Amino acid sequence: MAKKYERIADALRQSIRAGQLKPGDRLPAETALAEQYKTSVPTMRDALGELLAEGLIDKRHGVGNFVREPRPRVERSNQRHQWEKNRARLLESERLKTGSTEHDTGLTVSDLAFKATYREVKADEDLAAVFSVPVGTRLLEREYRTFPREGDAPFSLVCSHLLYSAVSSNPDLLDASNEPWPGGTQNQLLTVGIELDRIVERITARPPTAEEAEELGLQKGVSVFVLRKISIDTGDRVVEVSDVIMPGDVTELVFTTPLDRW
Amino acid sequence: MAKKYERIADALRQSIRAGQLKPGDRLPAETALAEQYKTSVPTMRDALGELLAEGLIDKRHGVGNFVREPRPRVERSNQRHQWEKNRARLLESERLKTGSTEHDTGLTVSDLAFKATYREVKADEDLAAVFSVPVGTRLLEREYRTFPREGDAPFSLVCSHLLYSAVSSNPDLLDASNEPWPGGTQNQLLTVGIELDRIVERITARPPTAEEAEELGLQKGVSVFVLRKISIDTGDRVVEVSDVIMPGDVTELVFTTPLDRW
DNA sequence: GAGTGGTCTAGACCACTGT
DNA sequence: CAGTGGTCTAGACCACTCC
Numbered sequence A, B: 001m002a003k004k005y006e007r008i009a010d011a012l013r014q015s016i017r018a019g020q021l022k023p024g025d026r027l028p029a030e031t032a033l034a035e036q037y038k039t040s041v042p043t044m045r046d047a048l049g050e051l052l053a054e055g056l057i058d059k060r061h062g063v064g065n066f067v068r069e070p071r072p073r074v075e076r077s078n079q080r081h082q083w084e085k086n087r088a089r090l091l092e093s094e095r096l097k098t099g100s101t102e103h104d105t106g107l108t109v110s111d112l113a114f115k116a117t118y119r120e121v122k123a124d125e126d127l128a129a130v131f132s133v134p135v136g137t138r139l140l141e142r143e144y145r146t147f148p149r150e151g152d153a154p155f156s157l158v159c160s161h162l163l164y165s166a167v168s169s170n171p172d173l174l175d176a177s178n179e180p181w182p183g184g185t186q187n188q189l190l191t192v193g194i195e196l197d198r199i200v201e202r203i204t205a206r207p208p209t210a211e212e213a214e215e216l217g218l219q220k221g222v223s224v225f226v227l228r229k230i231s232i233d234t235g236d237r238v239v240e241v242s243d244v245i246m247p248g249d250v251t252e253l254v255f256t257t258p259l260d261r262w
Numbered sequence C: 001g002a003g004t005g006g007t008c009t010a011g012a013c014c015a016c017t018g019t
Numbered sequence D: 001c002a003g004t005g006g007t008c009t010a011g012a013c014c015a016c017t018c019c
Helices: A004-018 A030-036 A041-053 A079-087 A100-105 A125-131 A184-190 A210-216 B004-018 B030-036 B041-053 B079-088 B100-105 B125-131 B184-190 B210-216
Strands: A057-060 A064-067 A074-077 A113-122 A138-147 A157-163 A196-206 A224-233 A238-247 A251-258 B057-060 B064-067 B074-077 B113-122 B138-147 B157-163 B196-206 B224-233 B238-247 B251-258
Touching: A004 A041, A030 A041, A041 A057, A074 A079, A079 A184, A079 A196, A125 A157, A125 A238, A157 A210, A184 A224, A184 A238, A210 A238, A224 A251, A251 B251, B004 B041, B030 B041, B041 B057, B074 B079, B079 B184, B079 B196, B125 B157, B125 B238, B157 B210, B184 B224, B184 B238, B210 B238, B224 B251
Parallel strands: A074 A251, B074 B251
Antiparallel strands: A057 A064, A113 A138, A138 A157, A157 A238, A196 A224, A196 B251, A224 A238, A251 B196, B057 B064, B113 B138, B138 B157, B157 B238, B196 B224, B224 B238
16 A cells, blocks of 8 residues: 555645646645545655655745745756857857846846855865866865845856866966946956866755755755866866766756767 | 754764774664664664665665665666667677676676566657657656666666557567567667767756665665666657666766867 | 744554464 | 554644735
8 A cells, every 4th residue: 555645745835736726826734635535744745755855845934835836947058168168258248248147037137036155265175186187286166155035045056177277377266246248258267368178067956954955945855966167178178177066856957978970 | 952863873874984894794773773862763763774875774674774785886877878789780699698687786797687568558648848849759668677686676677668559560579579689679779760960868856766775776765877878869759758767876977978179 | 032843752453464 | 572663643833025
C-alpha cells in the first residue's frame, strides 16, 4: 500500500493541476488540512514537503501555504559566451545597452538591480589546481548578485576568480565601483590583452547550504545547480574560474554542440 | 540560535570529514544516537536526513545507517557527441570495442550490463511540439538502462524517441534484440542516410518521482538531473529526442564551448 | 492578540534484514 | 527472533505575520 503522505500529496497535486486550487490561492491551515485528510499534522507536513520540493507551493511562516505562481524559467544558454565575445569589441555606447542577464531572461536593464563586491584573496588548493598555480597565488575575487527587482531574491550567486597578475595592469579592473562593466568580463579581459579561446562548464546538483537557501529564498527540499565556468585564453591558460549557484526549480541550462560535417 | 537538527548534522559531518567515522562504518542505531545527542528520534532523523540528501550516508532499512563510500562521479561531457559521430563511420570491428557509457565512466565493456526495450508510440503534445509534427505521429520509443554490474542500480534512465517514418526503412532499427548496436544511435541513423548537424541539450533539476528514486536507488532528498537531448540533422530536422534521468549526487555534466577567434 | 507555520518531544506500531 | 529503520500519531511550545 502506498504511504499515506504520498497519497495526500497526490491528491493535492491533482487539485492544483485540475485547477481547483489556482496559483496564488492560500491552502487551508495545516491543522485544518490534517483534519480534512484524517491524519496528524506531522504527516500532513510530510505531504506538503513533497509539493514544496517540487516547487508547487510556497510556505510562508506565520502566513500560510500558497499555490505557487508558475515562475518563468530562467534559461541560460551556452550561446551567451559567443554573444559576449562578439559584444566585447563593440563601441561603449552599444555595450551599455544590455548585459548577459538580460540576454538570459529577456528583461530590460531597468528591471534589474545589480550588486558587485571585489576582494583580493589567495588561491586555496581547489582553485590553485584549476588555475595550475601554486597555493597562495594572488587572485581577484568578485561576487555578483543580479535581482529581478529590488527586494526580490537574486537569480543566482556568482563568485568569480581572476589571476591578479593577469588583470592588475589595468587598475580600473580592481575597482568594484566600475560595475556593471559595459561589455562584461570578456571586455574587461580585452583591456589587458586577453582573448578567450573556449569555455568549459562543469555542472553538479546538490542541496543548498543554509546560507544559499536563505539568500536565494529557496524552499526546503529544492536543490541547486552548481556550475563552474572555466575560461581559457588563446594561450591555453585558465584566466577565470567562476562558480555559479542557481535554483534548480526555475533554471534551465541549454547547451548547443555543433558537430563536424562528414 | 541554530536549529537542533542542524547542529547535530554539523557534528556528524565533522566526524565524517575528520575521519572518526570512516566510509563503510555503521553508525549507532537511531535510538542510540538520539540518546547520545540528547534528543528525540524524529529530530535525530531530521539531522540524518540532511546527510542523506548530501549523499554522505546511506540508510538501509532494517540494517542501519552507513557512511557512504565516496562514489566516483560519472562524468558526461558534450565531447561524447563528436566522438560518437566520428565512431559511427568506423568499421564494425572497431565500433564493437566500446560504447558511450564506457567513454563516460572509463569502465570496460565487460563490467557493464545493458538492457534495451523498444516500443511504438504516438507523439503526445510535448514531443509533437519538439519534433514539429502533428500530435499522434508514429514514433519509435526506446528505453535504455546501463548497469555498472548486474544487480546494481543503473547510471541513468534513458528514453529515446525517433520519428518512425525516418527509421522504418531499415527494419533492423526496429528490433531491440540488435542492441547494443555497435556504433550507437549515430551509426543507426547513418544506415538510413541521416547525418547530425548539432545537438541541443536542455537541463533541469527536480526531485525524482517515486519510480525514478526506486529504479536509481536514490536516497530521500537527492535530486535528479533531467537532460533532454535533441538531435538535429543536416536538413535542420529534429530526428531524435532523448530524455535522460541521472542521479544528481554522483553525476557531473561537462560542456565545452569553443569561441570564434577575433 | 489571534492565527499561522516551525521545531521538538515521546512513543506506538509496522516492515525489513540477518541470524 | 531480535534489532533496525519507516511511518504515523498527539500534542507542547516557539517564531513569525498581520490586524
